Every structure is written in structure tokens, then in C-alpha cells.
Amino acid sequence: MKKLLATLALLGTMLAAPVWAEDAKSADPSSAVVVADTAPVPAPVVLMKETNTVTPAAVSIATPAPVLVPNRGDNAWMFMATALVILMSIPGLALFYGGLVRAKNMLSVLMQVFSVFSLISLLWVVYGYSVAFTKYNAFLGGLNKLFLKGVTPDSVAATFSKGVVVSELIYVVFQGAFAAITCGLIVGAFAERVKFSAVLAFCVIWFTFSYLPMAHMVWYWSGPDAYTSQAAAEAATATAGFLFQKGALDFAGGTVVHINAAVAGLIGAYMVGKRVGYGREAMTPHSLTMTMIGASLLWFGWFGFNAGSALEANGVAALAFVNTWAATAAAAVAWLLAEWLLKGKPSMLGAASGAVAGLVAITPACGFVGVGGAIVMGLLAGVICLWGVHGLKRLLGADDALDVFGVHGVGGILGALLTGVFADPALGGAGVWDYVANKVADGYSIVTQVQIQAIGVGATLIWSTVVSVIAYKLVDILIGLRVPEEEEREGLDVTSHGEKAYNI
Structure with a gap:
């Protein structure tokens, strides 16, 4: 028996x-x-x-692999971080941009940012997440998760720690909010003269063929649990995104978000053309109060953007958090002092712009560099991005209305390159983690890592440029990019949307 x-x-x-x-x-x-x-x-x-x-054999009963359950603390932090990233777009970015344009175009900018955020969020669920974050090749993911097929409340996604997971659904929203704000950043470059329909059409094309491939190339990998041996690590890395395979470091989106969007904005400024009266008429911001509120909301939300990219409520998230705080403060002070020295007066616009420049520059580095390195990066970003929105802008000759390239392009490039410098453990950085040995890798080389970072920057510049030129040209042929001159002079609030931001 x-x-x-x-x-x-x-x-x-x-x-x-x-x-x-x-x-x-x-x-x-x-x-x-x-x-x-x-x-x-x-x-x-x-x-x-x-x-x-x-x-x-003697013991032959199959035992199931342990089921990984998300830590509630990590999940709770990701819920909060995701909400903060959404706050960055609406209302943060919308108010920041809205205050910088003339009153007759305030509502149009709010409408563009709000609508682009909504549209990209929807496309992310339909196909964006699948194309960016599933396995296919080094440049694109597959289509097996269209409409989030197979993603359930029980689905989990790994973090940067072996055996640690979060709920996949919240990761989907977190990354989707990144995609949405990236497309929103672009609209500042051609503000006050573009067709609303053209904005939406361009963002669909650019999101599909520029943002998704860049996200896959930089952030897609097989996860830490696959790195059990050197051979397994090599096999796992071979399935990762192109720039991940190269070893490029981008903690929260210096290449994927800021450089990528800045290039698209600059190309748009060229192809849409300059605003009527540009260089001859005053085009001063109509409400620096709104811009200051928007910048403050961006800074607040950016803690979720950067620290949330750790994907866990741990020390790395804390490091990213403090770096986001310190670098931003340093950049705001540096821009303000440099402007005071050069122009004789410090401005609210300069302080707000400096803060955003610091946020951009520290984004790729926030989880890799020490606090000292973050402060140096912030100080440099404040001064160099000040040149970006004045000296470089004159050299480029484009009407980048809200200085998207001067801040996000210059700051993103600076941050991406300096990540390779200050990630060095000898300078207080975290170095590169060896998941096979489960320790910081030996022999960090600043020169080698900066070269790798430069490859990432160059790839982003080229990829976004090519996609943007084609996308703008297609939209111009099919819809037309620019509103008629009389509509531009009257203002896009009334002519494009039939309402005003201010009824006084």
C-alpha cells in the first residue's frame, strides 16, 4: 500500500x-x-x-523554479515615480513652455503638449511597449505584446538586482510616460507657427521610427538573472540592444530622451521655418510666472524620472535622487551667476533655464556618478547651456523658439559624455557592475568609456536626424507643416483651436 x-x-x-x-x-x-x-x-x-x-537518477522529482513576487515597497515607489513623470509633462512641461510663448499662443502650446502626451500614451499601449521592450534584434523589439498581450496583474519584470522584480504593468506605464514627454519636448522648437495636425502626424512617425528603436538600442537587455556565467553573459548580451551591447551608460534617458528629442526639434525649426517677424519684432515670454511654476514642477517630477529609473526603492535610487537635487541646484546657480556677470542682471528665466539644463545633464549619469561629480556636471551644464541658447543658437541660425536644442541637446550631449568620466570609482562613481562576478568590474577606463558614450551620442544624432527629416518631409507633403501667415499673426489659440487662454 x-x-x-x-x-x-x-x-x-x-x-x-x-x-x-x-x-x-x-x-x-x-x-x-x-x-x-x-x-x-x-x-x-x-x-x-x-x-x-x-x-x-536517484532524485528525479521535478521542482518548479521559485516564483518571484514583487516587493511591495519597490512597487509602491514605482507607482509614485510614474505619477511624478506624468506630472512632468502635464502640467510641468506644458506650463514651462506655455509661459515662454506670446499670450496669443499660450493655449496652443498647452494643447499640443497635452494632446501629444495622450496620443503617445495610447500608441505605447497599442504597440510601443512591444516594439521597445521585447526581443527581436539589436534595433527593434517584436510584436508579441501588441495591446499588452500577455501582460497581466501577475506579470513581473526584473530590476537591476538578481531575483528582484516589480509588477510589469507599472513598468509599462513608467516607460510609456518617458515616451510621451520625449515627444512633448519637441514641440517647443517650432512653437507659434505649426499646424496642430502636423504636430500629431509628425509625433506618430517619429515616435515609431526614432523613439522606439532608440529605447530598444539603449535599454533593452535580457536582465541580470541571465548573467550566471561568462558564457551565459555573452549570450545574453548578444540579444540586447545595439548600444547596450556596446556598453553605453544611460541611466534615465540622456540619449533616448533629450538628445533624441532635441535633434528632432532642431530639424523641425529648420524645416518649419522662422516665425513671422523673427529677429525684427519682440517675442518675449508672456508669463515668466507660468514658466517658473512649470520649471518647479519639472524639477519635482524629475525625481521620479531619475530615481524611478533605479526600479527599486534602494540606495541607487537614493543616489539618483540626491544627484538630481544637487546637480540641478548647481546648474541654476551657475547659469544665474554667468548671466549676471555677462549681462549685468540675473533673470528668473535664466534661473529656470539653468535648472532644466542641470536636470537634463544629470539624467544619463544620476545613478552612476557620485555627488561631487554631479555638482561638477551641474555647474558645467549651467554655463555651457547658457552658451547653447545664445552663442550656438546664433551659429545654427535656426528659430528654435524655446531653445530645445540649446538646453536638451547641449545638456544631453554634455551629460552623456561626462557620465563616462564621473562614473569612474576613482572619482566617486559607481563604475560598471559585473553581474557574473557580482561586484564592480575592475579596470575602469575613462577614455574607453567616454569613447563608448560618444558612440551612443553619435548614433542618436544620426538616427534622429534621418528619421526627423523624412518625417517632416512626409507630413509637409501630406498635410503641410505651417499655418498661413495671417493665422500666425492672429495667434494659434483662436485660429487653430477657437478659444483663448485668457478671456479678459
């Missing part, structure tokens, strides 16, 4: 194994997170040469 019961128990266990395997499976890997397929460990077998048959 005992033998019968033991036999039945063994058979029941073996029959249950496929069920356990199916339940344990999760979705394809995602960027900084990955949901790796898991299955029970097969029973060891011994090949009996005498009979040429396979016999189970």
Missing part, C-alpha cells in the same frame, strides 16, 4: 510539472527590466550504456 501511494504521488508530481512550467512563465525581457521565461529544473538523467536506455 505504501509503495502504491508513493508511486501515485510521484506520478502526480510529474504530471503537475508542465502546469508549474506554464504558470511560471512570464513575458519577454524588457529594457532595464526583463521578464525571463522560467521553467522547472528537469530531473537529472543517467545514460546506461549497457542497455542504451535512460533511467531517472
